[in-house]
Amino acid sequence: MAEGKYIDLGDRGKLSLRNKLNELTGKEWIKFSKSWFIHTPRARDKSGILHPAKFPESLVKEFIEFFTKRNQWVLDPFMGTGSALIAASEIGRNAVGIELSKKYFDITKRRIEENLSSGKTFPLHGSSEDLSLLLEKNNLKDIRFDYVITSPPYWNQLKRNYIRQKSRDEKGLDTIYSVDDKDIGNIDDYNEFIEKQARIFDKVFDVTKDKGYLTIITNNVYFEGRLYPLAFDTAISLTKRGEKSWTLKDEKIWLQNDKALIALGVNSAWVANRHHQYCLILRKEKKR
Numbered sequence: 001m002a003e004g005k006y007i008d009l010g011d012r013g014k015l016s017l018r019n020k021l022n023e024l025t026g027k028e029w030i031k032f033s034k035s036w037f038i039h040t041p042r043a044r045d046k047s048g049i050l051h052p053a054k055f056p057e058s059l060v061k062e063f064i065e066f067f068t069k070r071n072q073w074v075l076d077p078f079m080g081t082g083s084a085l086i087a088a089s090e091i092g093r094n095a096v097g098i099e100l101s102k103k104y105f106d107i108t109k110r111r112i113e114e115n116l117s118s119g120k121t122f123p124l125h126g127s128s129e130d131l132s133l134l135l136e137k138n139n140l141k142d143i144r145f146d147y148v149i150t151s152p153p154y155w156n157q158l159k160r161n162y163i164r165q166k167s168r169d170e171k172g173l174d175t176i177y178s179v180d181d182k183d184i185g186n187i188d189d190y191n192e193f194i195e196k197q198a199r200i201f202d203k204v205f206d207v208t209k210d211k212g213y214l215t216i217i218t219n220n221v222y223f224e225g226r227l228y229p230l231a232f233d234t235a236i237s238l239t240k241r242g243e244k245s246w247t248l249k250d251e252k253i254w255l256q257n258d259k260a261l262i263a264l265g266v267n268s269a270w271v272a273n274r275h276h277q278y279c280l281i282l283r284k285e286k287k288r
C-alpha cells in the first residue's frame with residue numbers, strides 16, 4: 001500500500017482515496033461482499049406506517065452506502081412509504097421515489113417532513129411507467145441516477161397469498177396496494193406481470209448513469225401448489241431487453257431468521273416456510 005493513498009480510519013479500517021464506488025474502507029467493503037446476510041429489523045413501529053411490504057431503512061441504508069458516495073442520486077421507482085428516501089437522506093444522498101398509491105405517497109411525505117436529514121428528497125406521485133414525464137414535470141429531468149434500489153410488488157401475491165393475508169388483516173395492514181390499473185400488483189397473468197415489470201425497468205435504464213447499479217428486492221413465490229420463480233424470472237427478463245438490457249451481477253440473500261414458522265403441508269406434502277428474500281444486483285454497462 002503506497003503512502004498517502006489511504007486514510008486510516010482506525011477500527012473502521014483504511015479508506016482508499018482511489019475508491020471509485022463508495023466511502024467504505026476495505027474492511028467494510030469485504031464485509032458487505034458476503035453473498036448472504038441476516039438482518040433483524042426493529043419491530044414495525046405503530047406510528048401509522050401501515051405498508052404491508054415495507055423494507056427496513058437499516059437494510060436499505062447498507063446497500064446505499066455500498067453503491068454510492070455522499071451527494072449522489074438514488075431512485076426508488078416503487079417507493080411505498082419511502083424507506084429508501086429516508087435512508088438515503090440520512091446518509092447525505094439525494095433521492096427520488098415514485099409511488100402510485102396516494103395513501104403511501106402521503107405517508108412518505110409526512111415521514112420526510114418529520115425526518116430532518118441532509119440529503120434532498122423528492123417523493124413523486126404517479127406510475128413509474130411515466131418516469132421520464134414525472135421527472136420532467138418536477139424539474140428533475142436532467143438527473144442521472146447513480147443507484148437504484150427498489151422492491152416491486154411480488155406479482156399479485158399481496159392479494160392472493162391467503163395464509164399471510166389473515167395475519168396482515170390482524171395487524172391492520174393492507175391486503176391490496178390499490179385498485180389502480182397501473183398497479184402492477186393487480187396483474188394476475190404471471191408472464192404479463194414479468195413483461196410489464198421489465199418495461200418499467202427499461203424506463204429506469206434510461207435515467208441511470210452508465211455503470212450505475214440496480215438492486216431489486218424480490219422473491220420466488222409459491223402459489224396454488226407450485227413455485228413461480230419470480231426472482232429468477234425478474235433477473236433473466238431484465239437481461240433480455242435489447243439496447244436496454246441490464247447486466248446481472250449477483251444476488252445477495254436476505255435471511256429472515258426472525259419470522260415465525262407456520263404449519264404448511266405438515267403430514268402431507270412439501271411446502272417451505274420461505275424465510276429469505278433475494279436482493280438482485282444488476283448494472284448498466286456498455287454491451288460487449
Ligand SMILES: C[S@@+](CC[C@H](N)C(=O)[O-])C[C@H]1O[C@@H](n2cnc3c(N)ncnc32)[C@H](O)[C@@H]1O
Binds near residue numbers: 054078126150182184
Ligand atoms: C413492495 S411495495 C414497496 C415497499 C417499499 N419498499 C417500502 O419500504 O415501503 C411495492 C409498491 O409499489 C407500488 N406500485 C405498484 N405499481 C406501481 C407503479 N406502476 N408505479 C409506481 N408504484 C407502483 C405499490 O403501491 C407498492 O407500494
